[in-house]
Amino acid sequence: MTEMWTAGDLARAAGVTVRTLHHYDEIGLLVPGERTSTGHRRYTADDVRRLYRIRALRQLGVPLDRIAAALDAGDLRAVITAQLADLDTRARHLDELRRQVRGLLDTADPHPGRLLGALERMSLLDSYLTEVQRDALAARRDELGEQRIDRLRAEWAGLVAELHRHQEADTPVTDPDVQRIVARWDEIGAAFQTGDQGTDQRVRERLGDLWRDHGDRIADDLDQRAGWRLADVLAYLGAARAAR
């Protein structure tokens, strides 16, 4: 007689609850090979293997319906590599987030107001860039690739921070470091260009324009609580670009 598993034993061995096994049974993802005459589930060795595969893929964050499809079709490589790409994106996002907030907590004055201001600015920048992307660049997105865009977005947020430091330190706009930042800023702007003549011409400045179009009223409210104005940074950027 081959080895059979009860629900409880299998659950303990695999690190899941019995309810999870019931759920997998309900949705047809893992139907026990047998049932006893009294209705108790009996899992076969094949079922055990299948469960371990299911849990492995779940640990990678793959949803159950795609696990089912992958297991039935046998094209696991595709699922795994796709999921890895997604994990990479998430990881970079998380990293950026932790870095920024951690930096804030490490400052001399982690006053709640300042902290909140910074968090608000983060989400502002985020929705602002999302705006920019949506505007005329949605098509460009597929071409550039999600990952690359996220990288650019993170870098751009960094440039804003650098620029703000220079502005506060009253660094002359002709400073080579400032000029490097401006050049990179415009490079990133160029990367978002669509190829369309009328759009392209405006894109480089649009990072600033859209802010004025959409964010002025919000900015006023926020600036009363935050430490600096994005508008000032953008003005500084404009001056630096003009001095080029």
Added chain:
Amino acid sequence: MTEMWTAGDLARAAGVTVRTLHHYDEIGLLVPGERTSTGHRRYTADDVRRLYRIRALRQLGVPLDRIAAALDAGDLRAVITAQLADLDTRARHLDELRRQVRGLLDTADPHPGRLLGALERMSLLDSYLTEVQRDALAARRDELGEQRIDRLRAEWAGLVAELHRHQEADTPVTDPDVQRIVARWDEIGAAFQTGDQGTDQRVRERLGDLWRDHGDRIADDLDQRAGWRLADVLAYLGAARAAR
């Protein structure tokens, strides 16, 4: 007259959907300051600020009820630092996961069978270590701290991999590198000690014992598909420890 926002305008500006605003209204997290006589929501400047705070905290992964509590109590620092600690744990987990799977995809023969075997082993090791922790070490957990345990777990998984390489290369068990691994292995085991005499004596070997108690049947099934047997690695470990 102060500036007022309609639901749609605010949603666009903050990068959320109108439904999200409705939801926040329903649960009392963000109730618009006014309603028109016809029932349309009118958001005040205060509401806008509150929404940006909500979204900022949500980006950190804080659940809505805790956001509400934090905003009403004003103790944001606690929430943010707690959330950061959580993010650190997640980030390390993700990193470890990506590293391992990526390593597998980069091997010469990323055959579906081998890939799956490795994934299965990952989740096996995971549930196995969870077993170890649960057994008599639950109390120790609070003392050591969640983060430290996760770090140890990750390191231990790395040691298994290293040991497997040495075993396959037939490195003599007296090799200094192997001995270093064994020493570290026992150090980690020691870190899990409870202080209780009877328990402590068994903990160092228990990493192997528990496997035999719980995993033999699973291992047999898996080993037919995977490339190596954990039992062999553990035997190699025992030999190395004996040769010390």
Added chain:
DNA sequence: CTTGCGCATCACGTGACGTGAGGTTCTAGC
């Protein structure tokens, strides 16, 4: 033989919204 754990099936709860259905209101152009 009974005590008590394990297993079974409903069936509703969770979190953070998504997604229509079906009706009202606002805004722009004529």
Added chain:
DNA sequence: GCTAGAACCTCACGTCACGTGATGCGCAAG
């Protein structure tokens, strides 16, 4: 003033991966 269409409203059920009882049968140990 009228009309088209965009935007708003309120139910109310769907999603995902289970958690959490309630209630009742089955099964191995003392």
